[in-house]
Amino acid sequence: MRTLITGGAGFLGVALANYLVANGHAVRVLDDLSVGDPARLDGRVLFSRGDVRNVPTLWTHLQDVECVFHLAARVAVSESILYPQEYNDVNVGGTVALLAAMRDVGVRRVVLASSATVYGEQPTQPVHEGMRPNPGSPYAVTKIAAEHYLFTLGKLYGLEAVALRIFNAYGPGQRIPPSHAPVVPLFLKRALGGGSLVIHGDGRQSRDFVYVDDAVAGMAAASMTAAAVGQIINIGSGEETSLRDLVRRVAAATGREPAVLNNASQGAGVSRLVADLARARYLLGYEPRTSLQDGLRQLLAKDPQFDRTRVLAG
Ligand code: NAD
Numbered sequence: 001m002r003t004l005i006t007g008g009a010g011f012l013g014v015a016l017a018n019y020l021v022a023n024g025h026a027v028r029v030l031d032d033l034s035v036g037d038p039a040r041l042d043g044r045v046l047f048s049r050g051d052v053r054n055v056p057t058l059w060t061h062l063q064d065v066e067c068v069f070h071l072a073a074r075v076a077v078s079e080s081i082l083y084p085q086e087y088n089d090v091n092v093g094g095t096v097a098l099l100a101a102m103r104d105v106g107v108r109r110v111v112l113a114s115s116a117t118v119y120g121e122q123p124t125q126p127v128h129e130g131m132r133p134n135p136g137s138p139y140a141v142t143k144i145a146a147e148h149y150l151f152t153l154g155k156l157y158g159l160e161a162v163a164l165r166i167f168n169a170y171g172p173g174q175r176i177p178p179s180h181a182p183v184v185p186l187f188l189k190r191a192l193g194g195g196s197l198v199i200h201g202d203g204r205q206s207r208d209f210v211y212v213d214d215a216v217a218g219m220a221a222a223s224m225t226a227a228a229v230g231q232i233i234n235i236g237s238g239e240e241t242s243l244r245d246l247v248r249r250v251a252a253a254t255g256r257e258p259a260v261l262n263n264a265s266q267g268a269g270v271s272r273l274v275a276d277l278a279r280a281r282y283l284l285g286y287e288p289r290t291s292l293q294d295g296l297r298q299l300l301a302k303d304p305q306f307d308r309t310r311v312l313a314g
Helices: 009-022 053-064 077-082 084-105 138-157 183-192 212-224 245-253 277-286 292-302 308-312
Strands: 001-008 025-031 048-049 067-070 109-115 160-164 169-170 197-200 207-213 232-235 261-262
Touching: 001 009, 001 197, 009 025, 009 212, 025 067, 025 197, 053 084, 053 232, 067 084, 067 212, 077 138, 084 109, 084 138, 109 212, 160 212, 160 308, 169 183, 169 212, 183 197, 183 245, 183 292, 197 245, 207 292, 212 232, 212 277, 232 245, 232 277
Parallel strands: 001 025, 001 067, 025 048, 067 109, 109 160, 160 232, 169 207, 197 261
Antiparallel strands: none
């Protein structure tokens, strides 16, 4: 299969690109490098720097492509509250530009990396795809808008579209920016460096942490399974983990006992979020393989960011 991955120099994009080329597929990546780093891409991946909102750029990179994985996006929930217009431009505008360019070039298959954040606060858990979305941030709104464009324009243009609602992915290569850092790598780094872990709210809020290899397997399966076309599908671990539990797992994986600071005044996001995987299992044969404990161990072993001497040196 000849594929294009937008945002393919980012955390999930690199993992997906390297998995696909290792399995014999031809992979192009388009990324503006606002965040991404192409250095981690396998040498067989064809990398180009460019903005996903630029239709002529897309025309060039879509030639002869059979399937697009659309990952290019701004991804930090808290940052989206500060810069909603930027998030809308990239996440919604980029999706619309891509779908129009696909129509122009005649590329039919597209897998959208949507997000579990579209569920927001729900009355029951685990969350399934039939529930009414309840987005609680501009980021979540951009993802539900992108889904609507995907299926509306997809139908009008005759595209084979799949939207994956990915839960909290973690694994090697995930960046730890100074602000808005994802919780798993942030906690690991703080624990290894002797710092304290800050929990917003009371720490009872739960999330579904899915190891990157499982998320990649879900994306790959979605691109190759006819039954997935026209569907929204959850991709998670199906395991509910509270932030307090995560602290315990981080302590076990690192062999440290980090101090925990509770910042009760800070918003903790939704109280619970865990994936119902029935549809992913049924349509994709998807089965998460890596437990959180194993995933944390693999992450520490494989990601040079967590080299203990480097972490301790600051
Ligand atoms: P990431 O920030 O590492 O990757 C996003 C990539 O998109 C970056 O490399 C960035 O440089 C690129 N990009 C941003 N704006 C662009 C533009 N205008 N043109 C071209 N490239 C652009 O994030 P990630 O964690 O790898 O997420 C990938 C996708 O998966 C995103 O769409 C995100 O919303 C979605 N997702 C991720 C998670 C997760 O837990 N990581 C969960 C749900 C959904």
